[in-house]
Amino acid sequence: xxLMEYQGKELFRRAGIPVPRSQHVTTADEAASFVGGNPxxxxxxxxVLMGGRGKAGKIKFAKNAEEARTVAAEIMATPMPPNRQxxxxxxxxxxxxxxxxxxxxxxxxxxxxxxxxxxxxxMVSAFGGMDIEEVAEKHPExxxxxxxxxxxxxxxxxxxxxxxxxxLDPGYRKALPGILAGLYELFFRYGAxxxxxxxxxxxxxxxxxxxxxxxxxxxxxxxxxxxxxxxQTALPLDEDETLATKAGLGIRNFRRFDxxxxxxxxxxxxAMGTMDxxxxxxxxxxxxxxxxxxxxxxxxxxxxxxxxxxxDAKVFFINIFGGITRCDEVAKGIVEALNTTKSRKVPLVIRxxxxxxxxxxxxxxDAGMTPVETMDDGAAEAVKLxxx
Amino acid sequence: MSIYLDKNSKVIVQGITGAEGSYHTxxxxxxxxxxxxxxxxxxxxxxxxxxxxxxxxxKEAMDATGATHQCIFVPPPAAxxxxxxxxxxxxxxxxxxxxxxxxxxxxKVVGATPGMRIIGPNCPGLISPGKSSIGxxxxxxxxxxxxxxxxxxxxxxxxxxxLLTRAGFGQSTAVGIGGDPIIGTTFVDCLREFxxxxxxxxxxxxxxxxxxxxxxxxxxxxEHMPDMPIVAFIGGRNAPPGKSLGHAGAIISGKFGTPExxxxxxxxxxxxxxDRPSQIPGLLAQxxxxxx
Numbered sequence: 001x002x003l004m005e006y007q008g009k010e011l012f013r014r015a016g017i018p019v020p021r022s023q024h025v026t027t028a029d030e031a032a033s034f035v036g037g038n039p040x041x042x043x044x045x046x047x048v049l050m051g052g053r054g055k056a057g058k059i060k061f062a063k064n065a066e067e068a069r070t071v072a073a074e075i076m077a078t079p080m081p082p083n084r085q086x087x088x089x090x091x092x093x094x095x096x097x098x099x100x101x102x103x104x105x106x107x108x109x110x111x112x113x114x115x116x117x118x119x120x121x122x123m124v125s126a127f128g129g130m131d132i133e134e135v136a137e138k139h140p141e142x143x144x145x146x147x148x149x150x151x152x153x154x155x156x157x158x159x160x161x162x163x164x165x166x167x168l169d170p171g172y173r174k175a176l177p178g179i180l181a182g183l184y185e186l187f188f189r190y191g192a193x194x195x196x197x198x199x200x201x202x203x204x205x206x207x208x209x210x211x212x213x214x215x216x217x218x219x220x221x222x223x224x225x226x227x228x229x230x231x232q233t234a235l236p237l238d239e240d241e242t243l244a245t246k247a248g249l250g251i252r253n254f255r256r257f258d259x260x261x262x263x264x265x266x267x268x269x270x271a272m273g274t275m276d277x278x279x280x281x282x283x284x285x286x287x288x289x290x291x292x293x294x295x296x297x298x299x300x301x302x303x304x305x306x307x308x309x310x311x312d313a314k315v316f317f318i319n320i321f322g323g324i325t326r327c328d329e330v331a332k333g334i335v336e337a338l339n340t341t342k343s344r345k346v347p348l349v350i351r352x353x354x355x356x357x358x359x360x361x362x363x364x365x366d367a368g369m370t371p372v373e374t375m376d377d378g379a380a381e382a383v384k385l386x387x388x
Numbered sequence: 389m390s391i392y393l394d395k396n397s398k399v400i401v402q403g404i405t406g407a408e409g410s411y412h413t414x415x416x417x418x419x420x421x422x423x424x425x426x427x428x429x430x431x432x433x434x435x436x437x438x439x440x441x442x443x444x445x446x447k448e449a450m451d452a453t454g455a456t457h458q459c460i461f462v463p464p465p466a467a468x469x470x471x472x473x474x475x476x477x478x479x480x481x482x483x484x485x486x487x488x489x490x491x492x493x494x495x496k497v498v499g500a501t502p503g504m505r506i507i508g509p510n511c512p513g514l515i516s517p518g519k520s521s522i523g524x525x526x527x528x529x530x531x532x533x534x535x536x537x538x539x540x541x542x543x544x545x546x547x548x549x550x551l552l553t554r555a556g557f558g559q560s561t562a563v564g565i566g567g568d569p570i571i572g573t574t575f576v577d578c579l580r581e582f583x584x585x586x587x588x589x590x591x592x593x594x595x596x597x598x599x600x601x602x603x604x605x606x607x608x609x610x611e612h613m614p615d616m617p618i619v620a621f622i623g624g625r626n627a628p629p630g631k632s633l634g635h636a637g638a639i640i641s642g643k644f645g646t647p648e649x650x651x652x653x654x655x656x657x658x659x660x661x662x663d664r665p666s667q668i669p670g671l672l673a674q675x676x677x678x679x680x
Contacts, residue, residue, distance in 0.1 A: 115569055115599045118499065119495070191491070268634020269596060273665060323524075354529065
């Protein structure tokens with residue numbers, strides 16, 4: 001679960017990390033009345049999960065109530081424009097009205113989980129305000145890293161060393177250990193996978209302030225912090241995740257694509273392998289779908305309908321390897337699902353192998369369906385049936 | 389031989405009276421695994437449906453049975469606790485099947501249990517065909533032989549094993565290391581063991597997108613086992629960046645975890661990468677004769 005800027009900054013505030021003075025609002029009127037009552041220079045920022053707000057014109061400045069109303073209305077008038085990862089863009093439902101900072105320097109600070117060392121890794125760079133992946137590519141030496149022993153935790157010397165190693169402006173030196181201590185505390189307290197401050201601003205008058213926030217919480221740990229359930233309702237699941245949940249699948253078990261071969265497999269690895277097989281056969285897949293274990297009739301029907309109703313699939317390729325899952329049960333599920341579904345019908349290609357394969361094939365044969373022998377055969381057949 | 393697990397391994401099951409734990413204990417026993425008991429707090433003194441003793445704590449189970457290995461089938465919030473309890477009781481080999489364990493819990497466990505080999509979490513377990521199996525792998529598709537197998541996936545592993553067995557390549561040990569971002573045992577850990585295992589004469593490595601375990605494995609192979617016949621496969625080559633597909637760890641973030649990086653790493657280590665699972669036996673046969 002990714003947090004929006006204002007939610008991340010709320011966590012920063014709790015951990016004692018300095019953030020700009022701000023007000024979270026949901027309408028242009030609220031923005032205007034806040035600025036009207038608090039004279040000064042303000043910046044109005046769209047609250048969305050997508051990046052690239054500045055380039056999209058979704059961050060604007062306001063000096064008085066009328067300007068605040070105008071820019072707030074402009075920002076909210078259109079959603080965030082689509083990009084490759086978010087082909088539908090993102091609606092803007094709220095804004096953060098924030099004190100404008102007089103920026104002297106911009107740095108970067110973050111904590112993530114390093115998969116190789118299996119430790120939290122602190123990262124600091126003097127190149128703030130840029131996409132960190134771009135920094136990692138163009139100036140890899142500029143990112144200073146420290147791996148933290150979880151048993152020992154964070155101690156200030158780690159922050160001091162990072163400030164020197166990253167060649168930060170001396171103005172950062174005093175504040176950085178405290179800011180990293182706060183980041184580390186909330187990283188563990190809330191079970192975050194990533195906490196990032198970019199940019200970490202050094203102001204003209206010498207303050208060090210987190211001007212933006214990026215926080216990704218571990219979905220598997222949300223039960224430890226029930227308060228975030230409330231935040232989660234403010235953050236809609238994306239459409240695929242919503243559809244998956246409605247079909248009784250896990251949020252990661254379904255994802256749509258542009259192709260015309262609908263797919264379903266048991267197990268994430270095999271489901272990815274099925275997509276790869278369709279591609280190898282010269283076709284295009286309409287979706288990723290891991291049906292999980294226990295593919296009974298209801299589950300199979302839900303999955304079939306999910307793909308039929310929400311993708312452009314012209315054929316449905318079912319790829320089951322019966323390990324724990326028994327092929328006869330899956331076969332029964334397929335037959336029953338297709339007899340009872342009200343969704344549109346497309347040709348089926350079924351590959352069924354493993355435990356109780358013979359019984360499974362017999363059940364399908366009795367229903368007039370002929371399974372293919374291998375995953376590659378199935379993919380080739382499905383691609384042929386789907387056409388171009 | 390084989391790695392990690394053989395006929396002498398004595399296994400206890402944490403969560404043995406739960407639906408999953410009980411079902412898979414039955415399957416492990418049927419395969420020939422030496423399951424000696426289980427742990428469910430509050431049910432100590434009872435017998436399971438398989439006639440195995442149940443204990444209240446891992447310590448009691450250890451003292452009574454001399455268990456060497458354990459398998460965990462407890463809910464996600466209890467998984468780290470189960471691992472720590474086992475560690476303190478003296479268990480040094482633990483297989484955590486549970487999916488959805490908070491990643492910080494795993495960080496804490498792996499950082500504070502030196503000397504304990506943890507497989508998983510979110511894994512199907514491991515099997516030394518003909519000897520013993522811990523976890524949920526379907527024993528009947530495996531056959532004893534000389535190919536070591538390491539995989540991040542479950543069903544895709546069975547697919548690959550099925551292809552290997554049909555082509556005449558039996559397996560020494562197959563380890564499902566799990567699909568989470570942080571796992572107790574990596575490809576490199578397994579490679580190190582396979583390197584010293586006399587039964588293992590070749591290795592198949594099934595990776596997937598996300599992380600850099602495959603790149604680390606390629607670097608290890610290049611330096612430490614350049615003469616071992618090894619074939620790799622990378623699942624999820626057509627996955628989009630930024631979205632996990634099924635496995636929490638199967639995610640491409642920016643330039644990290646891409647299939648290209650993994651394929652190039654293997655190629656530079658002299659390891660052929662199969663475009664599809666069905667090519668694996670053929671690539672293996674080019675490097676060693678098949679025999680079961």
